Amino acid sequence: MxxxxxxxxxxxxxxxxxxxxxxxxxxxxxxxxxxxxxxxxxxxxxxxxxxxxxxxxxxxxxxxxxxxxxxxxxxxxxxxxxxxxxxxxxxxxxxxxxxxxxxxxxxxxxxxxxxxxxxYDVERPSVDEHRRSVLKNQTYKSWAKGVSPRRLDHVNLHTSANSKKAYEFMQNVLGFNMRELLKGDNGDILAGWMSVTPLVHDVALVSRQKEETPTPARLHHLSYWVDDSQDILRAADILREHGFDFVGPGKHAISQALYLYVCDPGSGARVELFTGSYLIFEPDWEPVEWSESERAFGNTYWGDSISKKELVKTTIEAM
Incomplete structure (x- = not known):
């Protein structure tokens, strides 16, 4: 096996x-x-x-x-x-x-x-009584502070290394399934959304071979899941109250998810707050292919366009 x-x-x-x-x-x-x-x-x-x-x-x-x-x-x-x-x-x-x-x-x-x-092996530490949820199937009390996302969702990685080898390795060696992809006019994959779960992506990998980056491995964002669209709107209010600039709310065509992006001022890491999307249960799922001319539409179906904001163009180094 x-x-x-x-x-x-x-x-x-x-x-x-x-x-x-x-x-x-x-x-x-x-x-x-x-x-x-x-x-x-x-x-x-x-x-x-x-x-x-x-x-x-x-x-x-x-x-x-x-x-x-x-x-x-x-x-x-x-x-x-x-x-x-x-x-x-x-x-x-x-x-x-x-x-x-x-x-x-x-x-x-x-x-x-x-x-x-x-x-594989993990610890699930106990939670102090004043923070513990009364629900046996939940770790902490929800809505205790801040935006309060439910769980970690995915990471979006950029690379200026050999992306063809990277996509093949992720699928053939690590066992990721390609769910959606963006193809260039020359047939090369420019971005791939891959998962090992029913999510559209546990990881997105974007090729930046034609661009100069300080290091070949970069993090575009890490993403936390919130339960619904109202949580995204609530997050926008919370971020504005704390003086943060952000991108969104908007909706991706690729993944069909609602998004909001904000940067950690300490590390420079971008966080995406994410909800909606769809789940994949079909065992014979065929990857959904988007063309280079559809890239902007794939990124932004509607809402605050991520292609027009400097906030979402920057990346930080990943070792």
Whole structure:
């Protein structure tokens, strides 16, 4: 049986101004802090179950250390290690619980030059009584503070490395399914929306081979899910009350999701607040193909156009 990835796990973020990032993610976005160990803050949304979906620490600049993915089975971690080594990919073994809440893990670079981590064992820490939901199937009380997203949804990655190899690797080695894609006039894939779950995308990968970027691996945004369109409008009010510029609300044609984008002032990382979209249950799903001339429409079906805002053009380094 081939090893499989189950879901997106967490993003390890480094901030140039940790204090600003913590105010942003905890008070404005409304994430809950699980713990702080050796200067690293571990956060999750009120509906996230594992130890954390975001870690933040102080650094000399804003960047992403790695992106964590949980496998479907414990033995898949070792199976992926063997598979990657067969492909000639250097693999770093991470001892269990080196990262709080994360058991045995492996780290490696994908052809886009982003560092991925795979693991299975996780801790689900208890929640203090005053923060705990009365619902047995929910971690924290909802709406306790800030925007209050329910869960981590996806990441959007950019690369100026060999994107053809990256798309093939993501699908053939890691097992991602291509759900929607944007093709250039020359037939090359310019962007791919891929998932291992019924979501339209757990990860989007955008090719920037024709552009000059400071580093080949970049993060365009990380995304948290809110339950409905009213939550997006409420988020806009909260962000404006705190003096933040943002892009949206709007709707993507690709994915059919409602969006709102805002940047963390500490790390420079962009956060997308995301809802709507559709789920894919068809086992014979054929990827939906968009042409280069349809790119702007694919990005913005209606609403505040992301193609016209400088806020969504910038990216931060991903190791």
């Amino acid at each position: 081939k090893p499989e990835i189950a879901k997106l796990g967490y993003i390890a973020l480094v901030s140039a101004d940790l204090e600003k990032s913590l105010v942003f993610f905890k008070d404005v976005i409304g994430l809950e802090e699980t713990t702080v160990i050796d200067g690293v803050h571990y956060l999750r949304a009120w509906g996230d179950f594992q130890h954390h979906t975001l870690s933040i620490e102080q650094g000399d600049r804003g960047y992403v250390r790695h992106i964590g993915w949980r496998t479907k089975r414990k033995e898949d971690v070792q199976k992926f290690k063997e598979l990657l080594q067969q492909q000639g990919v250097p693999v770093e073994a991470i001892a269990p619980w080196t990262t709080p809440g994360i058991g045995e893990a492996i780290r490696f670079k994908v052809p886009s030059e982003h560092t991925f981590e795979l693991y």
